[in-house]
Amino acid sequence: MAQAVVRRVASAGGEVMLVARDPEKLRHVGDDARVRGAKIADLLQADLDLVGGHAALLDRAFAALGTVDVVLIAQGVLAAPEDCERDPALAERVLVTNMVGAALLAQAAALRLAAQGSGTLVGISSVAGDRVRGSNYQYGAAKAGFSAFLEGLRCRMSGRGIRVVTVKPGFVDSPMTAHLAKGPLWASPDAVAGVILRAAERGRDVVYAPGYWRLIMLAVRALPRWLLIKLRL
Amino acid sequence: MPLHWRTDAPFAGAGPFLPHGLGRSYGDECLNDGGVLIRTRSLDRFIALDEDRALLTCEAGVTLSEILKLVEPLGFGLPVVPGTKLVTVGGAIANDVHGKNHHRAGTFGAHVEELELLRSTGERIVCSRASHAPLFAATVGGLGLTGVIVSATIRLRRQPSPRVDAETLAIRDLREFFDLSLESDARFEYTVAWIDCLARGRHLGRGILHRGNPAQEIPPPPRSSRRLAVPFELPVSPLNGFTVRAFNAAYYLRHRLSGGTRRVPRDPFFFPLDGVDRWNRIYGRAGFFQFQCQLPPGAAEPGLREILSTVAAAGEGSFLAVLKNFGEATSPGLLSFPREGSTVALDFPNRGSRTLRLFERLHAAVREHGGRIYPAKDALMPADQFQTQHRRELPAFRAQLDPAFSSSLWRRVNPGE
Ligand SMILES: Cc1cc2nc3c(=O)[nH]c(=O)nc-3n(C[C@H](O)[C@H](O)[C@H](O)COP(=O)(O)OP(=O)(O)OC[C@H]3O[C@@H](n4cnc5c(N)ncnc54)[C@H](O)[C@@H]3O)c2cc1C
Ligand SMILES: NC(=O)c1ccc[n+]([C@@H]2O[C@H](COP(=O)([O-])OP(=O)(O)OC[C@H]3O[C@@H](n4cnc5c(N)ncnc54)[C@H](OP(=O)(O)O)[C@@H]3O)[C@@H](O)[C@H]2O)c1
Numbered sequence: 001m002a003q004a005v006v007r008r009v010a011s012a013g014g015e016v017m018l019v020a021r022d023p024e025k026l027r028h029v030g031d032d033a034r035v036r037g038a039k040i041a042d043l044l045q046a047d048l049d050l051v052g053g054h055a056a057l058l059d060r061a062f063a064a065l066g067t068v069d070v071v072l073i074a075q076g077v078l079a080a081p082e083d084c085e086r087d088p089a090l091a092e093r094v095l096v097t098n099m100v101g102a103a104l105l106a107q108a109a110a111l112r113l114a115a116q117g118s119g120t121l122v123g124i125s126s127v128a129g130d131r132v133r134g135s136n137y138q139y140g141a142a143k144a145g146f147s148a149f150l151e152g153l154r155c156r157m158s159g160r161g162i163r164v165v166t167v168k169p170g171f172v173d174s175p176m177t178a179h180l181a182k183g184p185l186w187a188s189p190d191a192v193a194g195v196i197l198r199a200a201e202r203g204r205d206v207v208y209a210p211g212y213w214r215l216i217m218l219a220v221r222a223l224p225r226w227l228l229i230k231l232r233l
Numbered sequence: 234m235p236l237h238w239r240t241d242a243p244f245a246g247a248g249p250f251l252p253h254g255l256g257r258s259y260g261d262e263c264l265n266d267g268g269v270l271i272r273t274r275s276l277d278r279f280i281a282l283d284e285d286r287a288l289l290t291c292e293a294g295v296t297l298s299e300i301l302k303l304v305e306p307l308g309f310g311l312p313v314v315p316g317t318k319l320v321t322v323g324g325a326i327a328n329d330v331h332g333k334n335h336h337r338a339g340t341f342g343a344h345v346e347e348l349e350l351l352r353s354t355g356e357r358i359v360c361s362r363a364s365h366a367p368l369f370a371a372t373v374g375g376l377g378l379t380g381v382i383v384s385a386t387i388r389l390r391r392q393p394s395p396r397v398d399a400e401t402l403a404i405r406d407l408r409e410f411f412d413l414s415l416e417s418d419a420r421f422e423y424t425v426a427w428i429d430c431l432a433r434g435r436h437l438g439r440g441i442l443h444r445g446n447p448a449q450e451i452p453p454p455p456r457s458s459r460r461l462a463v464p465f466e467l468p469v470s471p472l473n474g475f476t477v478r479a480f481n482a483a484y485y486l487r488h489r490l491s492g493g494t495r496r497v498p499r500d501p502f503f504f505p506l507d508g509v510d511r512w513n514r515i516y517g518r519a520g521f522f523q524f525q526c527q528l529p530p531g532a533a534e535p536g537l538r539e540i541l542s543t544v545a546a547a548g549e550g551s552f553l554a555v556l557k558n559f560g561e562a563t564s565p566g567l568l569s570f571p572r573e574g575s576t577v578a579l580d581f582p583n584r585g586s587r588t589l590r591l592f593e594r595l596h597a598a599v600r601e602h603g604g605r606i607y608p609a610k611d612a613l614m615p616a617d618q619f620q621t622q623h624r625r626e627l628p629a630f631r632a633q634l635d636p637a638f639s640s641s642l643w644r645r646v647n648p649g650e
Contacts, residue, residue: 024240028278031278031279035291036303174237175238178235
């Protein structure tokens with residue numbers, strides 16, 4: 001998804017700094033963005049679970065870019081509940097990457113933007129966090145935590161010239177979901193990127209991507225617990 | 234099995250494996266019954282663009298459409314495009330596709346400087362005419378059987394505008410096709426003829442010839458176009474004898490009346506079917522078969538005469554019949570389809586055994602005239618015909634195959650392997 005956002009920014013001739021954990025993938029996405037017209041301020045390899053590194057990373061980003069318009073937090077890990085049950089280290093990663101790492105990066109970035117007096121922080125959470133179910137409880141709980149954290153951060157930052165936006169994608173056809181069978185509700189990363197960039201510019205602070213997930217989640221949140229359990233959702 | 238990064242290793246399980254682009258091939262060469270398809274469409278990143286040397290390096294799942302969108306505003310074009318821009322670079326290389334300028338530019342593969350191939354052993358081999366040349370020659374036109382092409386470097390063409398100065402001429406018969414083609418190929422970058430398959434006797438080969446040259450102009454800013462869609466499969470094919478006859482006559486008349494040179498946009502000239510989403514649905518649920526063959530120069534006229542009269546006599550009206558002369562350029566791939574001579578492409582709604590019998594006659598005609606059938610469009614060629622038409626190249630090709638790769642087509646034309 002982050003790659004799709006970068007491509008749209010690139011085609012408009014924007015300037016970006018990219019952060020990723022895998023140096024090869026970072027280079028591949030960076031080259032692609034450059035050919036498509038982006039100015040690359042910097043490419044930085046970092047494991048965002050290591051929250052101690054966030055400050056240095058943001059220093060470097062603000063130094064390279066000057067004024068920062070948008071900070072997009074897009075890291076995430078998905079794992080099946082049974083795999084997490086078998087392997088607590090994996091469960092820990094799901095909780096840390098999706099919740100702790102993302103939330104602390106959001107906090108640090110929001111403070112920088114507030115100091116700058118402008119800008120938008122966008123965090124990618126998930127519809128999975130709107131109603132946590134047995135089939136994704138580690139991931140869902142982490143995303144629920146991240147959504148809640150952003151909600152609070154938004155209140156805290158009000159009046160400081162910045163926006164905090166939560167994007168909740170539904171099913172997106174990306175590397176994260178490569179192993180899953182696709183149906184009609186699935187969206188392309190590019191479609192979600194469109195929603196992300198529009199939301200970063202103006203409008204609601206909590207957006208679903210695509211928008212129809214707002215209705216779906218309204219219904220899913222209203223389901224009684226016994227039904228969720230019965231349906232093994 | 235989708236491939237998202239060129240560093241991914243997609244070879245899990247027993248295989249056999251086959252790369253898959255956008256599935257725009259008509260037959261079973263892009264299918265792998267019982268095996269694993271490695272989907273390459275997400276390998277859609279550009280890697281480098283060297284404007285001074287006109288070289289573009291990109292991943293193999295990038296489409297020709299995406300390339301044109303990137304390079305046209307910079308004053309470049311692709312040296313070769315097939316009749317649809319919705320194909321991947323990997324697919325264009327694996328079929329060594331040709332376009333309306335074959336007589337000038339040769340095949341797509343002729344403009345591929347180098348490519349990176351991922352083999353089932355996990356090995357990554359950069360091959361070109363200079364390095365691993367036998368593997369390069371087997372991979373261009375290699376039907377996806379030598380490994381997964383993960384990226385390629387393509388030589389672009391400098392071209393100020395994507396538009397074409399096009400002319401359309403009426404052709405009275407087959408003789409006139411050859412005369413007009415000869416004259417047009419010398420003066421025009423693009424030539425292609427459209428033949429009315431229902432015309433018989435002395436009208437055999439009646440049709441129209443499109444020819445054109447790249448427009449020399451500063452192009453107007455692009456406009457986005459809306460696509461027309463065929464929203465569902467029609468339960469029966471509307472392409473019965475009557476509709477095809479009417480369509481063909483109208484097409485013929487329209488083009489005979491509009492003479493002169495017109496400056497036309499890129500898409501209607503090169504990619505007429507791309508404007509209609511899922512155009513194949515107009516053939517109904519049973520689908521259709523394509524037929525495309527090449528005939529060597531000496532045999533082209535009698536061969537085409539026999540093929541066209543067989544088609545006209547069968548009355549299995551062809552919606553698209555495209556005729557073109559290939560130039561003398563040697564194709565870079567061992568199994569590349571284009572060779573000097575003429576090529577004709579037809580498609581037929583699937584009417585079961587009647588259609589199959591017609592194909593038997595067409596295949597026999599091709600064989601008799603020393604011609605070859607295009608695997609990208611084939612689902613029915615007999616195994617021995619494939620073996621015969623490629624007998625000189627097959628030993629060298631087999632030596633480069635990836636042993637874990639296969640396709641439905643490959644198994645069909647190599648029974649018992
Ligand atoms: C409307 C229309 C018009 C056409 N006009 C022409 C024309 O004028 N001239 C012409 O030559 N062809 C033409 N074609 C055929 C088309 O250009 C080819 O079939 C092309 O190869 C399809 O590309 P694809 O990306 O869809 O590949 P697919 O159909 O998915 O695959 C084609 C072959 O390429 C292999 N392959 C795909 N990707 C890779 C990869 N990354 N590495 C290794 N092997 C790979 C597959 O294994 C398969 O054997 C036309 C097709 C259509 C639908
Ligand atoms: N796909 C969906 O259906 C869907 C639905 C709702 C929400 N989301 C959320 O959308 C966001 C983007 O996901 P996506 O669909 O685009 O999948 P993706 O391609 O897998 O993107 C997630 C990225 O996060 C990176 N990452 C993971 N852990 C990291 C760490 N510790 N440090 C730095 N980077 C790390 C991954 O890097 P590596 O490639 O190196 O692993 C990967 O590139 C995620 O937050 C995801 O949870 C996705």
